Amino acid sequence: MVNDQAQMYTLEGFAAGVLMLLTAYLVLGTTTVYTPGDVHITDMQLQQLGSDALAMMDTPNSHGDTNELVNIINTTDHELFDDSFMANLQNLTESTDTCIDDLQYNASVYYRAASGEVASYPLATSDRGDLVSREPAVRVTRWVTVNGESVSEIPEAADRRNPQLVLVEVLLWRG
Amino acid sequence: MERLNDEGQWIVLMGFMVCVGIFFLAVIIAQSTVVGQTTSEGVLEFPKNDIQDLRSEVIEIAKRGGTSSLKADLKTLSMARKNAVVECSITPGAVNDSYYEYTRIILHFNNGVTEFDETFLLSRPKTP
Incomplete structure (x- = not known):
């Protein structure tokens, strides 16, 4: 006949085994290796911030007004873009000396030339904004309808039109 | 063979329950390291x-x-x-x-x- 003694110990042994296996599985599962190219959380925040800043600039202050971004591109005003974009990015509820957020950007405008080719010209950069070789940048874009005939940066041979749709593209990174 | 000692079974049971409780808390902590990662990946990927x-x-x-x-x-x-x-x-x-x-x-x-x-x-x- 089967010896049915010490069944409590057997059960306890099984339970302990299951617990140990689960713990090992859990410990192995928690070790996530973060590689630099895998850090999406800060990228996501930066991309949202940049999109919001461009959306703010592309919105008129009052109904029927022309918006700031259209004016900037029509007149190719580098300084105004820099002031306005940086002010939107670094707009904090606290005073700025409590938080240093060193953001750099490089903005350019893409347009369709006469031959159907896509060409671009630089719009503005931040202080160290021309160093775009190594920085992990995110890209934010905004469609803008401008008066192409007044944009001096688009060559006349490139079929300037009024209205013309251009794409403002900003590379944005920390550092 | 010695007879099975069946005293203190409540203590053993309570021990198991505490173990299971700690285990579930650990699962929640393990999830938290991954959840921000996958969420932001989803946000970045969706235009x-x-x-x-x-x-x-x-x-x-x-x-x-x-x-x-x-x-x-x-x-x-x-x-x-x-x-x-x-x-x-x-x-x-x-x-x-x-x-x-x-x-x-x-x-x-x-x-x-x-x-x-x-x-x-x-x-x-x-x-x-």
Whole structure:
């Protein structure tokens, strides 16, 4: 006949085994290796911030007004873009000396030339904004309808039109 | 063989319950390291801002009467800079009723990951 003694110990042994296996599985599962190219959380925040800043600039202050971004591109005003974009990015509820957020950007405008080719010209950069070789940048874009005939940066041979749709593209990174 | 000692079973049971409780707490902590990662990956991959911006721009083009050069700008630049296929058809006066004239906008966006289609009626009051 089967010896049915010490069944409590057997059960306890099984339970302990299951617990140990689960713990090992859990410990192995928690070790996530973060590689630099895998850090999406800060990228996501930066991309949202940049999109919001461009959306703010592309919105008129009052109904029927022309918006700031259209004016900037029509007149190719580098300084105004820099002031306005940086002010939107670094707009904090606290005073700025409590938080240093060193953001750099490089903005350019893409347009369709006469031959159907896509060409671009630089719009503005931040202080160290021309160093775009190594920085992990995110890209934010905004469609803008401008008066192409007044944009001096688009060559006349490139079929300037009024209205013309251009794409403002900003590379944005920390550092 | 010695008889099975069946004393202190409540203590053993309580020990197990505490173990299971700690285990579930550990599962929750393990989840928290991964959840921000996957969420932000999802947000980055989904072109929310692209679609919102495209949509508002197409409506602006429709308000201007659907100029074909603007549509060509949109299509060419989307393909070149965003790797996205954009098609839009704008039909002014597609639908009419007594008070409004409607412009029908059919918008298609596909960047290989996300596909977006929309048909939209833009109303404009008829002048009496």
